Amino acid sequence: MNKKGILLVNLGSPKSTKVEDVKEYLDEFLMDEKVIDYRWFFRSLLVRGIILRTRPAKSAEAYKTVWTDEGSPLIVITEHIQKKLQKLVDIPVEIGMRYAEPSIKTGIQKLVDQGVTEIVLFPLYPQYAMSTTETVVDKAEEVRKAFFPNVRINYVQPFYDRDIYINCLAESIKEKLPEHFDALQFSYHGVPERHIYKTDPTKTCNLNDCCQRENNPSHQFCYRHQCFKTTELVLEKLGLSREKAIISFQSRLGKDKWMEPYTDETLMSLGKKGIKNLAIVCPAFVSDCLETLEEISVEGKEQFLHGGGESFHYIPCLNDEDRWIDVVKTLCEEKLEEFYLV
Incomplete structure (x- = not known):
């Protein structure tokens, strides 16, 4: 053996x-x-x-x-x-x-x-x-x-849509959600848009409606689709409407076009849109790291409060x-x- x-x-x-x-x-x-x-x-x-x-x-x-x-x-x-x-x-x-x-x-x-x-x-x-x-x-x-x-x-x-993972993530988020929040933001690590095109075996990606198409063979390699799908399934488990959620992408580098909307710009704009109490989670990570503990929990909080927000609640990763x-x-x-x- x-x-x-x-x-x-x-x-x-x-x-x-x-x-x-x-x-x-x-x-x-x-x-x-x-x-x-x-x-x-x-x-x-x-x-x-x-x-x-x-x-x-x-x-x-x-x-x-x-x-x-x-x-x-x-x-x-x-x-x-x-x-x-x-x-x-x-x-x-x-x-x-x-x-x-x-x-x-x-x-x-x-x-x-x-x-x-x-x-x-x-x-x-x-x-x-x-x-x-x-x-x-x-x-x-x-x-x-x-x-x-x-x-x-x-x-x-990748296990972005597996029931056992979605149930685990949703339960973890639910336990850590504050009693009162106006929105739950899902901040995923960003990638350059060209990466999405490069990993598409069908070469038909348009970074638009193809992420929502059923049985699209590109989905198994499409980071953008998988982020949307994780969000959709977690919201369903939490019993939250899509209107209660925000999706954004963080950690961009350089001047190339990266996936949008950007997390930092989104955080700075939410207060003016009436979102004063925000909860935020980073489901591209399973372990807390620099990108969650410093970029989101510290810098992100400052950006949100500076933009007119009042209460910022970071939800830790699944960790151990x-x-x-x-x-x-x-x-x-x-x-x-x-x-x-x-």
């Missing part, structure tokens, strides 16, 4: 808040052709010639506001998930990060050192995107072919909630079963 194991993969984080460590992390992250999809020369010119000259110092200051005694929130939370999951399954569970350490190679090596030959790899992203799920799978395959050719890997697919660990376990077990069917 081949020994099986689980590898949980998240985005990654600098190893410290030192500027040089943040710069090293950003270089690996932004030089990924799935993140900034320019040709290498132009990507290097942008990242190493412009962005890395100023951004690391600013990002280091931001990381300092969310860093814990244990380290990076994203890494720490992923470790908590791993430890809780390990108590529920009888096979090895390790973690890997797409960028920085512990790397995907490090995670696979730890499993192989325990005799594992078949791995369920779980990219911890609910929705599919070129810069998240796709780059994780590509990197894992690159590492497997180069260093572990005898290892088989089965990948957990027991119900989320149960979802992770179920999704992994489904992929473990497929090994037995081959």
Whole structure:
């Protein structure tokens, strides 16, 4: 019998808040052709010639506001998930990060050192995107072919519309919603519009009505559709009308056209529209990180209040909630079963 194991993969984080460590992390992250999809020369010119000259110092200051005694929130939370999951399954569970350490190679090596030959790899992203799920799978395959050719890997697919995930997310949100709120904002991580076109196998995407078409083959690769679908299903579980919800996209970089509406601009405009009490959630993330704890919970709050809002309530990610660990376990077990069917 081949020994099986689980590898949980998240985005990654600098190893410290030192500027040089943040710069090293950003270089690996932004030089990924799935993140900034320019040709290498132009990507290097942008990242190493412009962005890395100023951004690391600013990002280091931001990381300092969310860093814990244990380290990076994203890494720490992923470790908590791993430890809780390990108590529920009888096979090895390790973690890997797409960028920085512990790397995907490090995670696979730890499993192989325990005799594992078949791995369920779980990219911890609910929705599919070129810069998240796709780059994780590509990197894992690159590492497997180069260093572990005898290892088989089965990948957990995006779970944006799975009942077990939607129920888990809706229950978590419901418990944390304030008693009084005018709107619930769903802020998803943004991507450049061209990424949506690039991942569309049918090449028919118009970033308009195609997201609502039934049985559209593009949907399994369309980040925009999947964000809308997650929102729709969660609202249904919460019993909230679409009029009570706001969808926006955060964390844009550069001057290219990114998915709209933008979260920062939306937050600054809500007060003038009569929305004084806001709850906000970030369902593109399962673990709180810089983009939720600083960009939304701190900067977003300031933007909303400056725009005339009065009450801002950030709803944390699923993090290491027991119900989320149960979802992770179920999704992994489904992929473990497929090994037995081959």
